[in-house]
Amino acid sequence: MSSAILMAGYNNKRTIKKYSKMVAENYGEKFIETGYKPLREFTYVENGKEIKKPVIQFVLEKLIACDRIDEIIIVGHQMLIEQCMSEFINKIEKPCKIVNQNSRIPKNIIDQFNIIPKKIKFNSLAGNIIKGYVASAAYNNRDHALFIASDSPLTSQKFIENFILIADEYKKDSAIMLPAVYIDETKDRLGRKTVKLLNDTPYQISDKNDDHGRQGFRISSLIYLNPDLFDVNSINTSYNLRKWMNPNVQLKLFRATHNLGYSNVYSKYFIKKNLSIRECENIGSAFFGGPLSLIPMDGEMSTYDYDGTEKEYRGISEMLKNEVPAEKS
Secondary structure, eight states, rough: OEEEEEEEHHHHOOHHHHHHHHHHHHHHHHHBOOOOOOOOOOOEEEETTEEEEEHHHHHHHHHHTTTTEEEEEEEOOOHHHHHHHHHHTTOOOOOOOETTTTSOHHHHHHTTTTTTTTTTTSSSSSHHHHHHHSSSOOOHTOOEEEEETOTTTTOHHHHHHHHHHHHHHTTTOEEEEEEEEEEESSSTTOOOOOOEEEEOOOOOOOOOOOOTTTTEEEOSEEEEEGGGGSGGGGGGHHOOOOOOOSSSHHHHHHHHHHHHHHTTTHHHHHTTTOOOHHHHHHHHHHHHSOEEEEEEOGGGGGGGGOOSBHHHHHHHHHHHHHHHHTTTT
C-alpha cells in the first residue's frame, strides 16, 4: 500500500508571466490560465450528457479507486480547494488531508533533509514535495510515496496501479522512479516532440525503432520517490529543466551534464543519436545524488498535462470526450 501525494500548487503572477513569455517565444503557444489551475474545469461526456468538473477531481477520483493507495495528501491552495471541493473531499472514505502550500517547513525537517533554504523556498515544488511527504504515513515509515500532478485528467487508474506495482519491485535499489512512457510517433497528439532513446532496459514495449534503433518517450504525471535517499536540493533545478525544447534549457542541460562528468551528452543525443535509457539513469542518479530508475511503460494518456496553454486546453478537452469511458477500465 502506498501514500499518494497530489501536487496542486500554484505560481505567483511574476512566475506565470515569465512562463507565458517562454512558451510563446519557444513553442508558439498562447498561455490562457489566469486563475488557480487545479480548479480549471474540463468537460467530458458520459451517457450522452456533458459533465464539467475541476481538473484536480479527475485525478482524485483515480486515486480514490486505486486499491494500492491507502491515503491521499493534497498540497496546494488550501482555502480555494476547501471552498470548491470540500463536499467531494468529505465523502472520500480513505484518509485525505490538505496541506497548505504557504505553510512553512519546520526547522527539524529542514535539518533532517539537509535543505538549503536558498534552493528550496517553502512554497516551491521541492518545498511542497517535502511538506506533502512529511504529512504522509510514508514519512513515518521512511518509505517511498507516490507523487502525482493534479493537472493530468487522462491518467488512468490502471496506469497508476501498474506503475506502483513495478515501482515496488525497484524501490530497494532506487530513490526515484519515473515512468518513461512509450510514444509510437515522433510527436504526440498535442504536437510535442518525444525524447528519442535506445531502450536498453528489461521493459520492452515495442519492437518499432527509428533508423538509429531508438524509441520515443515522454515523462508522465507520476513519480515514486523517497526524499531520505537523495539530495532534495536538486528538485527545483531539475523541474526548471523540463522544457527541453527551450534553447536556454538545452544550454543549462549541457552544462549540468558536463559538470557531472557526461561531457558528450549533447553529441550522443543530437549527432551520434545513441543516448540510452540506462545512460539517462546514470546521469539522473549523479544529478540527484541517489539512484534513479526510468521504467518504460505504455500509457500515452498519462503524459497529457494541462500547463495552462490554449492548445493544451483544447486538445485535452477533445481527448476527454473520446477517452474517458475507455480509461475507466
